[in-house]
Amino acid sequence: MKAKTPKVTQNLILTGVGGQGNVMASRTLAGMLVDAGYVVTIGETFGMSQRGGSVMSHLRISPDAVKSPQIPQGGADVVVALEPLEALRVLTVYGNPGTSLLTNARPVYPIGVITGERDYPSDEALREAFDALTQHYWLIDATSVGLELGNPVLSNIVMIGALAKTGLLPFDRKMFEKEIRKTLSADKRALNLRAFDAGAEMI
Amino acid sequence: MTKLLAPAKSKVLFLGNEAIARGALEAGVAVASAYPGTPSSEILESLSGIAGERNLYVEWSVNEKVAVEVAAAASFSGLRALVAMKQNGVNVASDFLLHLTASGTRGGLVLVSCEDPGALSSVNEGESRYFARMLEMPLLEPADFQEAKDLTKWAFALSETIGNVVMLRSVTRMSHASGNVICGKLPNRKPRANFEYGGPVMDSQTGPMISTPVVAKHLLIRQKLKTVEALFEKSPFNRYAGPARPELLIITSSACFLYATEAVGLLGLQDRVGILKLATTWPLPPRLVTKHLQSANRVLFVEEVMSFLEENVKVLAAGRPEQMRGKTFFGKYDGTLPAAGELNPDIVAGALEKIFKVRRKRLPAAYAAAVQKAGALIPPREQTFCAGCPHRASFWNIANAIALDGRRGFVCGDIGCYSMAALTPANGYHTMPTLHSMGSGTGLAGGFSQLGRFGFDKPILTVCGDSTFYHAVIPALINAQHHRADITFIVLDNAGTAMTGFQPHPGLEVSALGETVPAVEIAAICSAIGAKVAIADPFDLENTGKILTAFLREKGPVKVLILRQACALSPQKKGKKTFEVEVNEDLCLGDACGCNRLCTRIFRCPALTWDRKKKKAVVDRVVCAGCGVCAAICPQKAIIKKQGTA
Ligand code: SF4
Numbered sequence: 001m002k003a004k005t006p007k008v009t010q011n012l013i014l015t016g017v018g019g020q021g022n023v024m025a026s027r028t029l030a031g032m033l034v035d036a037g038y039v040v041t042i043g044e045t046f047g048m049s050q051r052g053g054s055v056m057s058h059l060r061i062s063p064d065a066v067k068s069p070q071i072p073q074g075g076a077d078v079v080v081a082l083e084p085l086e087a088l089r090v091l092t093v094y095g096n097p098g099t100s101l102l103t104n105a106r107p108v109y110p111i112g113v114i115t116g117e118r119d120y121p122s123d124e125a126l127r128e129a130f131d132a133l134t135q136h137y138w139l140i141d142a143t144s145v146g147l148e149l150g151n152p153v154l155s156n157i158v159m160i161g162a163l164a165k166t167g168l169l170p171f172d173r174k175m176f177e178k179e180i181r182k183t184l185s186a187d188k189r190a191l192n193l194r195a196f197d198a199g200a201e202m203i
Numbered sequence: 204m205t206k207l208l209a210p211a212k213s214k215v216l217f218l219g220n221e222a223i224a225r226g227a228l229e230a231g232v233a234v235a236s237a238y239p240g241t242p243s244s245e246i247l248e249s250l251s252g253i254a255g256e257r258n259l260y261v262e263w264s265v266n267e268k269v270a271v272e273v274a275a276a277a278s279f280s281g282l283r284a285l286v287a288m289k290q291n292g293v294n295v296a297s298d299f300l301l302h303l304t305a306s307g308t309r310g311g312l313v314l315v316s317c318e319d320p321g322a323l324s325s326v327n328e329g330e331s332r333y334f335a336r337m338l339e340m341p342l343l344e345p346a347d348f349q350e351a352k353d354l355t356k357w358a359f360a361l362s363e364t365i366g367n368v369v370m371l372r373s374v375t376r377m378s379h380a381s382g383n384v385i386c387g388k389l390p391n392r393k394p395r396a397n398f399e400y401g402g403p404v405m406d407s408q409t410g411p412m413i414s415t416p417v418v419a420k421h422l423l424i425r426q427k428l429k430t431v432e433a434l435f436e437k438s439p440f441n442r443y444a445g446p447a448r449p450e451l452l453i454i455t456s457s458a459c460f461l462y463a464t465e466a467v468g469l470l471g472l473q474d475r476v477g478i479l480k481l482a483t484t485w486p487l488p489p490r491l492v493t494k495h496l497q498s499a500n501r502v503l504f505v506e507e508v509m510s511f512l513e514e515n516v517k518v519l520a521a522g523r524p525e526q527m528r529g530k531t532f533f534g535k536y537d538g539t540l541p542a543a544g545e546l547n548p549d550i551v552a553g554a555l556e557k558i559f560k561v562r563r564k565r566l567p568a569a570y571a572a573a574v575q576k577a578g579a580l581i582p583p584r585e586q587t588f589c590a591g592c593p594h595r596a597s598f599w600n601i602a603n604a605i606a607l608d609g610r611r612g613f614v615c616g617d618i619g620c621y622s623m624a625a626l627t628p629a630n631g632y633h634t635m636p637t638l639h640s641m642g643s644g645t646g647l648a649g650g651f652s653q654l655g656r657f658g659f660d661k662p663i664l665t666v667c668g669d670s671t672f673y674h675a676v677i678p679a680l681i682n683a684q685h686h687r688a689d690i691t692f693i694v695l696d697n698a699g700t701a702m703t704g705f706q707p708h709p710g711l712e713v714s715a716l717g718e719t720v721p722a723v724e725i726a727a728i729c730s731a732i733g734a735k736v737a738i739a740d741p742f743d744l745e746n747t748g749k750i751l752t753a754f755l756r757e758k759g760p761v762k763v764l765i766l767r768q769a770c771a772l773s774p775q776k777k778g779k780k781t782f783e784v785e786v787n788e789d790l791c792l793g794d795a796c797g798c799n800r801l802c803t804r805i806f807r808c809p810a811l812t813w814d815r816k817k818k819k820a821v822v823d824r825v826v827c828a829g830c831g832v833c834a835a836i837c838p839q840k841a842i843i844k845k846q847g848t849a
């Protein structure tokens with residue numbers, strides 16, 4: 001699909017649970033967009049916030065200026081979530097009627113759910129909420145694809161492949177290939193490209 | 204080639220901390236030292252990656268004070284040096300810094316303090332900007348990534364101009380945010396070190412580097428600050444954007460500048476509000492600030508965390524009462540902005556709404572209702588020890604030993620991932636009622652142990668991590684041993700500074716340069732001061748439990764238990780599973796088991812979950828790290844471990 005080129009700032013939030021490869025995904029995305037000529041600002045926190053907690057990267061993709069590393073409430077154009085509960089958490093703060101969502105389907109249970117003190121929302125409740133809070137959403141099982149490819153953490157690349165296919169952001173497979181050439185060895189690149197393609201096929 | 208060494212003019216996506224490191228390289232830094240601490244660690248980390256190529260000396264020092272001393276020695280010898288730390292590191296370094304600003308420096312010396320408004324990864328939201336004022340050193344605050352690089356580079360030149368240390372202050376949302384940076388040239392100098400000290404005492408280039416004669420040297424610092432003021436008046440890093448006579452002047456610095464700009468845009472107030480962004484925040488350039496103050500009758504200070512700019516601008520204004528008549532100041536003092544926590548565009552927009560009596564465009568009512576409805580469905584996601592974390596096993600052992608002992612013993616906490624043991628309810632076993640600064644657990648434990656004469660009767664334990672041990676625990680431990688403190692001191696040795704990304708420390712045989720260095724053994728230090736020392740693997744619940752129980756019973760001075768097991772995220776463990784673990788559904792009694800779900804309700808490994816349909820425990824193989832500890836806690840032996848991939 002041909003990606004649209006933003007004339008105004010596009011706000012993307014990448015979310016998930018510590019350890020899911022959120023930071024790597026946001027860097028890869030941002031790297032591609034910087035090469036494409038955009039001014040990209042990523043807001044992120046790591047450190048203690050990674051230990052099993054919710055993590056978020058705010059990406060501001062601007063034609064011309066550095067932006068606040070925190071997106072204002074209700075300001076997300078696109079949400080990409082590696083975990084569905086985190087998708088919902090982000091939508092309730094940063095969503096608006098025009099927000100698009102791409103989310104992984106596989107839950108990671110918070111401790112309160114494991115201990116039985118709290119409930120994890122049902123699939124139906126999640127879908128209903130996504131319906132109400134987005135213009136459009138895609139729910140894909142990226143973790144299973146990652147597991148098939150030998151490592152569940154590849155789900156982040158599966159999501160990037162899927163995101164490329166949605167056309168919500170101006171990047172494609174060629175740019176992804178160029179980006180990972182900067183950091184990954186040849187065999188890892190091949191695996192990442194397979195994950196990317198598998199993601200694209202899910203859209 | 205790493206992007207840190209990208210050629211001049213290339214456009215690179217840098218983390219704020221990488222931009223600072225690049226700025227130091229462009230300035231020709233020769234020596235860099237730091238103690239790891241979020242959000243500062245990536246500065247030294249990235250420099251250590253290219254130290255060989257650029258012929259730098261890079262060191263993870265034992266603590267922040269020593270780090271500044273190492274950098275200062277380089278400066279005294281004419282080299283450019285950088286030292287980095289998190290906000291409370293400046294407290295640790297401050298004693299040396301007080302004397303350093305008096306002795307002065309030679310080669311450019313830049314102190315980078317990365318602060319954590321909102322305490323996203325800290326147990327305090329301390330402000331080190333006040334140290335700049337108190338210790339009388341110039342202060343710079345970058346407000347974007349390009350500036351982080353350029354200001355750092357300039358800071359070295361400034362330091363050499365005035366012969367004193369310069370402080371550069373960043374915040375989490377700068378240090379850990381990323382953005383475009385256009386690189387400058389990397390110099391090709393081969394600096395030589397030489398320390399002159401035979402000249403007259405007041406000669407800054409050839410005399411001794413000492414803080415005496417105190418009053419004369421102090422007057423010299425004041426003169427240096429006057430020079431700085433004059434340079435700051437002309438600094439291109441201070442910028443104003445907005446109308447010539449704004450209805451409101453915002454004075455701001457650092458990431459808050461980006462929040463303020465965004466907030467003004469959200470409310471469409473660009474034609475009514477002006478923003479004075481200051482990069483040189485101590486000492487303030489008086490003429491520049493006064494000029495802008497005169498252009499508006501209302502002034503709002505947007506800053507984190509304390510009201511540093513607000514106070515200093517008000518002091519300037521108080522000196523010019525006739526020019527300042529009729530001004531209204533908004534900020535933290537009058538409650539327009541919150542007195543604590545980090546800011547963001549929404550909070551600043553809220554302040555502007557109040558001042559201008561306008562309202563930002565709201566979401567449609569139906570959407571807001573859907574948000575409310577969805578919000579009720581969302582359980583919180585508490586921080587907790589990682590799956591396979593050695594600390595979970597350690598605290599399980601500690602909690603059990605305390606329970607068995609029966610005298611309501613408790614643990615004095617310390618700083619590291621293990622601080623999470625103080626969180627509720629992320630852990631089913633709360634044993635850590637005190638938590639302060641690095642090393643304080645041991646100092647407090649020693650103090651509690653002296654209270655027996657006043658009727659205090661609980662056994663006292665304390666913990667610290669391996670890195671913390673070297674940083675600040677040793678004096679407290681010697682104090683405890685010397686004063687016969689009856690404490691059980693537990694070192695949670697996970698082979699690195701896990702919380703900040705596995706920087707080496709003196710207990711390891713590797714340095715920041717990647718060289719092999721002698722390890723300084725914790726056990727040997729503890730034995731040398733006469734403490735009783737035992738070593739165990741926290742994953743071996745039986746043995747660890749036995750030792751702890753015996754230690755709690757035993758009267759006498761310091762008993763040390765070193766619990767050794769690498770962090771679950773450590774490079775040697777990541778991606779490998781020692782054990783493949785699963786729950787045998789036939790053996791798991793589920794809700795019917797007398798354990799009352801010890802495994803999932805109390806032990807709380809995020810990978811050991813509960814299947815609500817089958818009403819049995821189940822291991823999530825995506826999250827499980829394969830430590831095998833849960834197999835030992837199930838009384839039914841329903842959790843089965845098999846040899847895994849590592
Ligand atoms: S990073 Fe390491 S030490 Fe910290 S919680 Fe995770 S496993 Fe434990």
Ligand code: SF4
Binds near residue numbers: 591809822830832833
């Ligand atoms: S083996 Fe058990 S305790 Fe260890 S990570 Fe896996 S589920 Fe958690």
